[in-house]
Amino acid sequence: MGKYEVVIVGAGPAGLSAAIEAASSGCKVLIIDENSKPGGQLFKQIHKFFGSKEHRAGIRGINIGKQLLEEAERLQIEVWLDSEVCGIFDQHKIWVVKNKKKTILLEADRIILATGATENAVSFPGWHLPGVMGAGAAQTMINIHRVLPGTKVLMIGSGNVGIIVSYQLLQAGADVVAVVEGSPRLGGYGVHTAKIRRAGVPFYVSHTVAAAEGNGKVERAKIVQIDSSWKPVPGTEKELEVDTICIAAGLSPLTELAYLAGCEFTYTPVLGGHVPWHNSRMQTSLEHLYIAGDISGVEEASTAMEEGRMAGLQAAASLGYMNDGEKQEKEQEIQARLDDLRSGFFGEKRMNAKNIIFAAGGKQK
Amino acid sequence: MTCCNRCYYGVKIDGVPSIEELNASPGYPSSVVRNRPLAYIECVEEIPCNPCASACPQNAITLEKGLTSLPEINPDLCTGCGVCIAACPGLAIYVKAREYDQGLSSIMFPYEYYPLPEVGDEVDLVNRFGDEVCRGTVLSVKLSQKYDRTAVVKVSFPQAYFNEVVSMKRLPVKNM
Numbered sequence: 130m131g132k133y134e135v136v137i138v139g140a141g142p143a144g145l146s147a148a149i150e151a152a153s154s155g156c157k158v159l160i161i162d163e164n165s166k167p168g169g170q171l172f173k174q175i176h177k178f179f180g181s182k183e184h185r186a187g188i189r190g191i192n193i194g195k196q197l198l199e200e201a202e203r204l205q206i207e208v209w210l211d212s213e214v215c216g217i218f219d220q221h222k223i224w225v226v227k228n229k230k231k232t233i234l235l236e237a238d239r240i241i242l243a244t245g246a247t248e249n250a251v252s253f254p255g256w257h258l259p260g261v262m263g264a265g266a267a268q269t270m271i272n273i274h275r276v277l278p279g280t281k282v283l284m285i286g287s288g289n290v291g292i293i294v295s296y297q298l299l300q301a302g303a304d305v306v307a308v309v310e311g312s313p314r315l316g317g318y319g320v321h322t323a324k325i326r327r328a329g330v331p332f333y334v335s336h337t338v339a340a341a342e343g344n345g346k347v348e349r350a351k352i353v354q355i356d357s358s359w360k361p362v363p364g365t366e367k368e369l370e371v372d373t374i375c376i377a378a379g380l381s382p383l384t385e386l387a388y389l390a391g392c393e394f395t396y397t398p399v400l401g402g403h404v405p406w407h408n409s410r411m412q413t414s415l416e417h418l419y420i421a422g423d424i425s426g427v428e429e430a431s432t433a434m435e436e437g438r439m440a441g442l443q444a445a446a447s448l449g450y451m452n453d454g455e456k457q458e459k460e461q462e463i464q465a466r467l468d469d470l471r472s473g474f475f476g477e478k479r480m481n482a483k484n485i486i487f488a489a490g491g492k493q494k
Numbered sequence: 495m496t497c498c499n500r501c502y503y504g505v506k507i508d509g510v511p512s513i514e515e516l517n518a519s520p521g522y523p524s525s526v527v528r529n530r531p532l533a534y535i536e537c538v539e540e541i542p543c544n545p546c547a548s549a550c551p552q553n554a555i556t557l558e559k560g561l562t563s564l565p566e567i568n569p570d571l572c573t574g575c576g577v578c579i580a581a582c583p584g585l586a587i588y589v590k591a592r593e594y595d596q597g598l599s600s601i602m603f604p605y606e607y608y609p610l611p612e613v614g615d616e617v618d619l620v621n622r623f624g625d626e627v628c629r630g631t632v633l634s635v636k637l638s639q640k641y642d643r644t645a646v647v648k649v650s651f652p653q654a655y656f657n658e659v660v661s662m663k664r665l666p667v668k669n670m
Contacts, residue, residue: 177583177642179543181561187545187583189642238578302667314506319539320584321507327661329624332509473540473562 134158135444136223136237138214138386141169142430143422143437144243145197151241152440153206154450159235160206163213166187168194169245170265171430173272176293179318183466184431185210194428198436199337217390220417231481239417239444242387243437246380246401246423251285254340256374260347264294264377271301279373283350284308284339289429291377292317295325298375306371307335307351311359316476339366341374350374379425390418395489399482400426409464411440426472426486428479435467499622500534510622511538520566521555530602531574535565536586536622536660549581576602580641592656599656601631602648607664610635610645618663619651628665629653 135151137144140162151156166172174190185193201208209227216224223235248263255261260279264286270276280303284295287310295305304327308461313335315322326332339361354365382401388394392405393414404426405413411421417438422433442463446456471480513551516522522533535546535555540562547555547565554571555578557563568653576589585604594600601619611617615632630651651659 177545178645179541179583181542181544182548183544186543187549187581187642192642198628240670299664315509318541318584319505319509319511320506320537320541320582320586323511323536323622325619326509327622328619328622328664330509334507469542469561470544472560474541475539476542476562 131159131233131235133157133235133237134448135159135239135241135441136161136235137241138162138241139169139243139245139422140164140167140169140208140210141243141245141422141425141433142197142441143245143424143433144169144241145201145443146434146437147241147243147419147421147441148206148437149197149200149204150438150443151239151445152201152206154442154445156445156448156450158206159237160201160208161212162208162210163288165211167198167208167210167351168248173265173268174339174430175272176296178431179181180431180470182274182284184435184470189429193434197434199299205298213384217386217418238448239419240390240442241419241421241437241440242405242424243289243420243422243433243440244383244424246382246427247408248376250382251338251376251378253338255342255347257467258341258343258347259345260343260372261341261374261376264290264375267373268294268297271297272424279347279371280304281306281371282373282375283338283352283369284375284377286310286316286377286379287332287334288316288379289318289321289378290380292325292377293306294375294377295330296321296328299325299328299330303373305330306369307331307333307352309333310336311335311337311355313357337361338374347374380423381428384424386419387413387420387424390415392418395486397426397486399478400486404486406486406489409439409483410443410460411431411436412443417447423487426479426483432470432479435463435470439463439467450483503580505538508623509588511536520558521564523567523569526551526569527592528569531589531591531602532569533572533574533576533578533587533589535567535578535580535582536588537565537582538586540564542582543586545577545581545583546587549577550576553573569612576646579604579646580644585644588660589657590659592653594650597653598650599653599659600648600650601630601659602646603661605635605645605647605662606643609665610637611647611662611665617649617665619649619655619659620661620663621658622660624663626654627658630659630662
């Protein structure tokens with residue numbers, strides 16, 4: 130049985146950052162990812178990130194991904210791709226199907242789950258038609274595979290994902306016919322909404338998609354105004370000629386492995402639903418198991434990277450790779466950067482939700 | 495009664511800040527009247543972000559209360575050099591000069607669409623809502639390594655539209 134000091138599941142921004150932190154402290158680290166390329170969603174993020182210099186602000190997500198991969202390579206971190214973790218049991222044992230071929234049992238002193246999140250679906254008449262897809266799927270098509278899913282797009286949802294993908298669809302050469310938002314106020318950052326509005330994209334707040342129609346594929350969408358109890362307002366239906374409907378209705382943390390491992394859970398409506406309970410050091414109710422990134426509550430890549438660093442640091446410290454003084458100093462640096470990212474109008478809600486999780490007081494087993 | 499004027503409901507409904515929201519923000523120098531170039535920062539929500547301030551060679555942009563506070567422009571220090579335009583991850587900054595030439599104003603704005611305009615091109619200029627307000631002439635298209643693929647386009651246009659213009663209409667994509 131292969132034995133590692135730290136095994137990390139997920140090679141996205143959180144997992145890579147955790148690996149870099151743990152490996153640079155001296156740990157023997159393995160990262161496992163089910164995809165054929167590392168980087169998670171980072172290589173789809175062609176826009177410049179917010180934050181300060183310490184958070185790599187102003188750098189495009191793709192370039193941050195490249196920086197992380199270079200660091201991981203320099204530290205000679207072992208990465209298994211196309212490999213799926215199917216279970217965690219007996220505390221330290223990890224069952225992996227490597228390269229989609231071979232089943233392998235590993236033992237890890239510390240486990241860090243950085244599995245990310247998955248897109249929420251919205252169902253409506255006609256949602257089965259080709260042309261209806263997650264906003265993330267459209268983003269993968271244009272930014273990874275360079276395929277335009279359609280030329281006239283309706284975006285459902287005005288959070289940052291919906292708005293950023295709308296912008297990137299414009300950049301890829303599509304027209305975004307409209308963005309509809311169920312709530313009476315737009316969700317995403319104003320600078321993002323302003324960017325696509327001045328490109329001529331209209332917003333419909335208090336609206337939702339009523340139906341997708343077409344012969345074997347999306348040819349039209351019907352949108353309708355909704356009242357404060359989300360009921361359609363009669364007589365407000367509008368028909369839009371579109372060939373693509375993208376759904377950006379939020380994300381849910383991918384928590385199955387934590388559940389299988391036996392972690393205690395807590396519910397956080399603001400951050401996407403049921404998440405493993407964890408403390409501010411990203412440790413779960415299982416002493417040797419840490420989480421980082423969207424699995425611990427959906428935020429953004431910048432916070433995921435800092436949480437990854439926190440988890441990697443704690444794993445390394447608990448294995449004796451640094452003294453208390455060093456640990457505390459690094460911990461404070463990371464925490465300060467996290468606090469920065471969770472400040473302001475948007476950040477405070479996330480900060481409060483995180484604090485509620487920390488205070489929920491899961492017991493360590 | 496018919497209404498032809500656009501109603502402004504603010505950034506969380508229109509997607510773009512209203513004049514009131516801009517006037518209330520420290521990055522939008524609405525009360526400054528001057529002819530030479532000046533940066534206008536349309537940043538009305540507190541998000542943790544400061545590359546504009548780090549980029550400014552004149553220290554004309556500051557964040558008074560740390561990373562999350564709104565950027566503040568000091569018009570006396572701003573030379574209108576435009577370094578902040580490509581530095582802003584939100585593409586929320588442009589530089590306008592009221593009097594670029596006789597009867598003409600100029601604007602420098604970020605542009606991240608292909609194809610890029612070329613010097614001398616006549617382009618449609620738009621307001622915050624994407625409505626075409628006038629035509630303009632492309633004076634320069636800057637792309638440097640530091641800008642990391644955000645082009646900074648400079649266009650001249652009739653002074654009468656100084657207050658309205660914020661960007662240009664996306665050019666049609668070739669070979670679709």
